[in-house]
Amino acid sequence: MSEITDPVELRELLGEVAPRPRNKDRYTLHERDREWIARSPFVVLATSAADGTCDASPKGDPAGFVRVLDDKTIAIPERPGNRRADGYLNILSNPQVGVLFMIPGRNDTLRINGRARLLRDAPYFDDMIVKGHRPILAIEIEIEQIFFHCAKAFMRSDLWRPERWAADTLPGTARLVKDVQPATPETVEQLEEYYSVESYQQKLYNG
DSSP: OOOOOSHHHHHHHHOOOOHHHHTOOBSSOOHHHHHHHHHOOEEEEEEEOTTOOEEEEEEEOSTTOSEEEETTEEEEEEOSOOSOOHHHHHHHHOOEEEEEEEOTTOSOEEEEEEEEEEESOOGGGGGGOBTTBOOSEEEEEEEEEEEEEOSHHHHHHTTTOGGGOOGGGSOOHHHHHHHHOTTOOSOHHHHHHHTSHHHHHHHTTTO
16 A cells, blocks of 8 residues: 655646646636526535534435525525434534535536535525425525536446446345344334335425
8 A cells, every 4th residue: 555645745646737627716606607506406515524524415406496695605405304414513613615516417517615604594595495395494605616527527437327327236225224224123114115205205395
């Protein structure tokens, strides 16, 4: 094993950054950023607590669910989930966050980094109602960095090519839960009912 231990060694291995990626950082939303956000139904929110504890959490809703408040601020609504609140607890001790915006079928992505705060209510919550339900809370992010990320990772992974998908090669959610959490009291059959599409559809906005 040969570990990399300093920035100079890392730069020697990777090479120098080309001018275009080096200069692509922006600090306020461009109209193209707004268009991308309006068409994105899925984001990943990355957080890290003051002690270094990390979390990357998926957030999804109808396209455009992340609200643009102004050229420097966006807000992500929270819907009913598992109540672990890992990322939210991280934000309370360290507000620095990163968000990756995806559009199905697109291999490039939009990345936004900034400082977050948690709001239990705000005037714009009424604009985030889905199926009659207001958000539980919102993550409001003051933007510090914006840039589009290249398509290489998505192209290498063939993420959007259905013929390369292998979703059925692993056990279903119920079997996975029973295997990795053997103390779970429910049977596999009971877990299958709990994790069924029909059951989840009923809980998407009702908790």
